[in-house]
Amino acid sequence: MLLLRQTQHQLTLFLRRPAAVFFVVAMPLIMFLVFVILFGNELIPETEITTAQFYAPALAVFGAVMACYTYLAISTATSRDQGVLKRIRGTPLKPAIYIWARILAVTVIAIAAALLVMVVGNLFFGVAFYPEKLPMALISLFLGCLSFAGLGMMVCAFCQTSDTVQAVTSATVLPLAFLSDVFIRPFRDVPVWVTWIADTFPLKHFSLAFGHAFRSDMGGSGFVWAGGEETYTALPRLAIMLAWGVAGAFIAAKLFKWDPKGEI
Amino acid sequence: MTPIRIQNLTKNYAGKPAVAGVSFEVQAGETYALLGPNGAGKTTTIEILEGYRRRDGGEVSVLGADPGVQGNGLRERIGIVLQTTALEPELTVEETVTNFRSFYPNPHSVGEVLELVDLGFASATRVKALSGGQQRRLEIGLGLIGNPDLVFLDEPTTGLDPDARRNIWNLVLELNAMGKTILLSSHYMDEVEALAHRLAVLVDGKIKAEGSPQSLRDQHGAYTEVRFYLGERPLPESFPPALRKIIHTERGWVIFEVPNPTPFLADLTNWSFKEQFELPHLSVTQPSLEEIYLNPTRGRRGAARNSKQAEI
Structure with missing residues (x-):
């Protein structure tokens, strides 16, 4: 009960921050529209998918990352700057409930932001859904939210103030989004180092574990560990992404301070 | 039971003593004040009692428990007002109090507390629109919502205008009349004289004098x-x-x-x-x-x- 109440509390706070609502919910949708209009909603060369079919899931993932990584880290650091975290620790509310409520709240926001892009894509730009792949798409989205929340808490724990958190989240997400099949459509002859970097970090794995569920040219339901280029294989990608998330959460739990000037 | 008992409390920051052997007791129903300049060790002492900091030495008992060990059982029975404001500006006054109320097993009603801190008229106002004094009163309300036996007020009037200070003074006197035990810290002698039954003068982490305001005047003035x-x-x-x-x-x-x-x-x-x-x-x-x-x-x-x- 307390957990749900606190989650609702965090959602209320989010809805009263117009800038946050804009960046997390509206931005991915606007970028989706811009990309589709800019490139035209035709088949991407040498693939069987349209511009919208690629960009809808990619920007849904981007929205989820904005919510679970960027917004979670910045808003938590802001609460810490405000002394709210310290004050909460002086009440009988269990710290774990408070943190999980923040994570649940951003997960709800992430799913809303992702759904918005997908539904607009489906209704207005012919983005197709494939029922046999949808369960894995939802699992990927949910696990991606938790993994990036773990990383968001890690960034928050590393940095002293919300200003630093803002800089670090932007400096990590934006460059990676260009390399990780989020902002840029797949094209031929990608330099090998780009692939290496992108394969090391979790964003590409998130965008493809989710995005490949919306590809007509990929078979299966995603619940496989290996397969050719024609197979939807989400499990290895989810494993790498989760490893990042768990590591982030572990470091966050070790380093996180409720009061940077104090001892808790 | 003595609500607060401290014996020979010590605390160092990077080897420098912030609290150097402080001992005092606060009796039930008493308002006790720590008076001293910045850096005297007031906040450190209070934060050790609140469970925010660990002590390096000495014995500490708050409502019969050790705040360095005891967790939620103790937090349910104490009210905290931190030295710096810690509020969420986007919430309304009522939402803020309602949220804190949900943390405690036997809380006061929101209406009761808002009336006590004289913010009933502002219950639908966003926190960011409140004046400094009103925000401070709201924080005192949050310190009270759990119906605590013991309330910590760390410099509740620092930075407020004279009118807002008077309002807070009246509020503290009212709390004392309700039977709450209060530990207060302050820079101001007039404040301590108006509110406290007894006080300790804290300078450089040590108690320089202790007693009622009148007795200190007689002894040292x-x-x-x-x-x-x-x-x-x-x-x-x-x-x-x-x-x-x-x-x-x-x-x-x-x-x-x-x-x-x-x-x-x-x-x-x-x-x-x-x-x-x-x-x-x-x-x-x-x-x-x-x-x-x-x-x-x-x-x-x-x-x-x-x-x-x-x-x-």
Whole structure:
């Protein structure tokens, strides 16, 4: 009960921050529209998918990352700057409930932001859904939210103030989004180092574990560990992404301070 | 049971002592104040009692429990008002109190608390639209919502205008009348005199004096300051040597600190009258407790005074 109440509390706070609502919910949708209009909603060369079919899931993932990584880290650091975290620790509310409520709240926001892009894509730009792949798409989205929340808490724990958190989240997400099949459509002859970097970090794995569920040219339901280029294989990608998330959460739990000037 | 009992508390920051052997007890229903300048160890002491910081040495008991070990059981029974404001500006007053209310097993009602802190009229107002004094009252409300036995108020009026200070004072007096035990910290003697039954003067992590405001005045305020202004001029040759010995000068002021002002003033004014020497801005004052303990220059002079007094 307390957990749900606190989650609702965090959602209320989010809805009263117009800038946050804009960046997390509206931005991915606007970028989706811009990309589709800019490139035209035709088949991407040498693939069987349209511009919208690629960009809808990619920007849904981007929205989820904005919510679970960027917004979670910045808003938590802001609460810490405000002394709210310290004050909460002086009440009988269990710290774990408070943190999980923040994570649940951003997960709800992430799913809303992702759904918005997908539904607009489906209704207005012919983005197709494939029922046999949808369960894995939802699992990927949910696990991606938790993994990036773990990383968001890690960034928050590393940095002293919300200003630093803002800089670090932007400096990590934006460059990676260009390399990780989020902002840029797949094209031929990608330099090998780009692939290496992108394969090391979790964003590409998130965008493809989710995005490949919306590809007509990929078979299966995603619940496989290996397969050719024609197979939807989400499990290895989810494993790498989760490893990042768990590591982030572990470091966050070790380093996180409720009061940077104090001892808790 | 004694709500707060501290024995020989010590706490160091990077090897430097912030609290160096502090002992005191706060009785049930009492308002006890820690008075001292910034860096005296007030907040450190309070935060150890609240469970925010660990002590390096000594014994501490809060409502019978050790705040360094005890977690939620103790937090349910104490109310906290931190030194700096810690509120979520986007929420309304009522939402803020309702949220905190959900953390406690036997809370007051939101309406009761808002009435007590006189914010009923603002229940639908966003926190960011409140004045500094109103925000402080809201924080006191949050400290009370859990129906605590013991309330910590860390500098509740610092930075507020005189009107807002008065409002907070009345509120603290009301809390005390409700039977709450209160530990208060403050820079201001007038505040402590208005609110506290007893106080400890904390300087450099040590208690310099403890007692009721009146008893401290009686013990330590037992000298009078006489001063007049000379500017750049020297004292005339004829100035009585006995008085000259106990002079202290400060930026053109000639200052005497004397235990018994009547014979001293007789000598001084007698000389002045005889020599036709004017004593510009002559004044005779009783120093406040603040001046005795909290003004560092006075502290040094006060120490020197003891040796000079013998000469009068």
